Structures are given as C-alpha cells and as structure tokens.
Amino acid sequence: MTQGRKRVVALISGRGSNMEALLRVARLPGCPYEIVGVVSNVPGAKGLEMAARAGVATAVVNHRSFETREAFEEVLHETLLVFAADIVACAGFMRIMTEGFVGRWEGRMLNIHPSLLPLFRGLHTHRRALKAGVKVHGATVHFVTPELDGGPIIIQGAVPVLPDDDEGALAARVLQVEHRIYPAALWQVAAGKCRLEEGRVKTSDWPVAERARLFCPDVDILPRQD
Numbered sequence: 001m002t003q004g005r006k007r008v009v010a011l012i013s014g015r016g017s018n019m020e021a022l023l024r025v026a027r028l029p030g031c032p033y034e035i036v037g038v039v040s041n042v043p044g045a046k047g048l049e050m051a052a053r054a055g056v057a058t059a060v061v062n063h064r065s066f067e068t069r070e071a072f073e074e075v076l077h078e079t080l081l082v083f084a085a086d087i088v089a090c091a092g093f094m095r096i097m098t099e100g101f102v103g104r105w106e107g108r109m110l111n112i113h114p115s116l117l118p119l120f121r122g123l124h125t126h127r128r129a130l131k132a133g134v135k136v137h138g139a140t141v142h143f144v145t146p147e148l149d150g151g152p153i154i155i156q157g158a159v160p161v162l163p164d165d166d167e168g169a170l171a172a173r174v175l176q177v178e179h180r181i182y183p184a185a186l187w188q189v190a191a192g193k194c195r196l197e198e199g200r201v202k203t204s205d206w207p208v209a210e211r212a213r214l215f216c217p218d219v220d221i222l223p224r225q226d
C-alpha cells in the first residue's frame, strides 16, 4: 500500500548506486517514501537501466540539448511536476543548478556529496582527501541550496583513511557509508521528522543513537585479538 508515501524522484548522471540504495529501502515495510521516477541528464546513464529493471519510470533530460542552463532546468522542473514529485533526491547528479531552480525545490531537494562537508566541495573529493592527508573522510547528505555543496547538513558518515589507500579503495569505502546514510536521511525527511527551517535543519523524533549507528560502517581495521 503506497498511500501517503512521499513521491521521490531521483536525479542521476551515471552509475546510480545511491539511487539503487534508495530504491532498496523504499521496499521496506513502513518506508515513508516511494521512488516514482528516475531522471538522468545523461542519455545511456547506467542507472537508467537498473531503474527500468526495477520497474521505475525513467526519463532523460539531456542538458546538451539546451542552449542555456535555465532552459534545461525549465524542462527538468516540468518533468518533476509530471512525476508529481514531493521530494527530489540528487544521487550522483553532476549538474550545477541555478538559484531559480533550487529555490523552487527549497527544503524538498536533497543531495549526497562524497566528503565530510564543508571539506572538499566540488569534484575529485577522494583524491583531494588523500592529498590533504586527512585521516577521516566520508560523505554528507544535505538540503540543496544555491551555494554549491553548501546546504544545511542532515547527516554525515565517516570512514577511516588507511595508509595504503588509493583513490579507488577510499571511494569504495565511502560509497558503503553513502548507501547507509542517504536512505536514512530521505526516510526522515519523507516522514516529516527532518525539515529545513529558516536555513537550518530541524529534526524531531530521530534518536541520536540511531543516527550514531549510521556514522561509521563496520570496517575492520585493527587486527583481531581472538
């Protein structure tokens, strides 16, 4: 029974593993959201196939077909309206959005970013984290505001940076945590327990212990004693 569930549209540009994680959780009993559509700005994005196989409606709004960012966003916005989206979940959506578009979805658009914001906004976050020599890295789910990767933070997940890590190994470890925190954040927003109010994230009835369990994946770093 889907009545009363928030209608979520996921925006993707590529692989779609976060979208898949959102979909997996959407099937759990009591989940307050459903994924009603997946929209990609890249034709042939791998995530589109996965969504279609899962029986989710897909659409492509190719940014290259438009002369301006605004023209692209106008059609993207209309597409979201066709899906009757309540919430927009950017899941590896690699487009910078204008203030006008973001304003239309204020408090209803989430993004996941592969770093512990405000560290490492933008691209190549894992490479930059390794270069900076940080010992803890991770991912952030935040409400989208016009400032790139600068919106109010809903939840973060952290992973250790290990001595032998290369970009791929670190990215894979962070991705595990992304797949945990994004569905959890979307769940809370869809349930109305996490909101954007006057530029700040307000949560109610989201137990700290539950959030804390999501912060770190179960990574074995220390040699076992037994």
Ligand code: GAR
Pocket: 012, 013, 014, 015, 016, 017, 018, 019, 047, 091, 092, 093, 094, 112, 113, 114, 122, 139, 175, 178
């Ligand atoms: C994810 O790591 C996501 O955090 C990142 O792109 C990847 C998409 O993977 N997003 C950004 O960098 C946004 N600034 P996915 O398509 O498998 O979810």
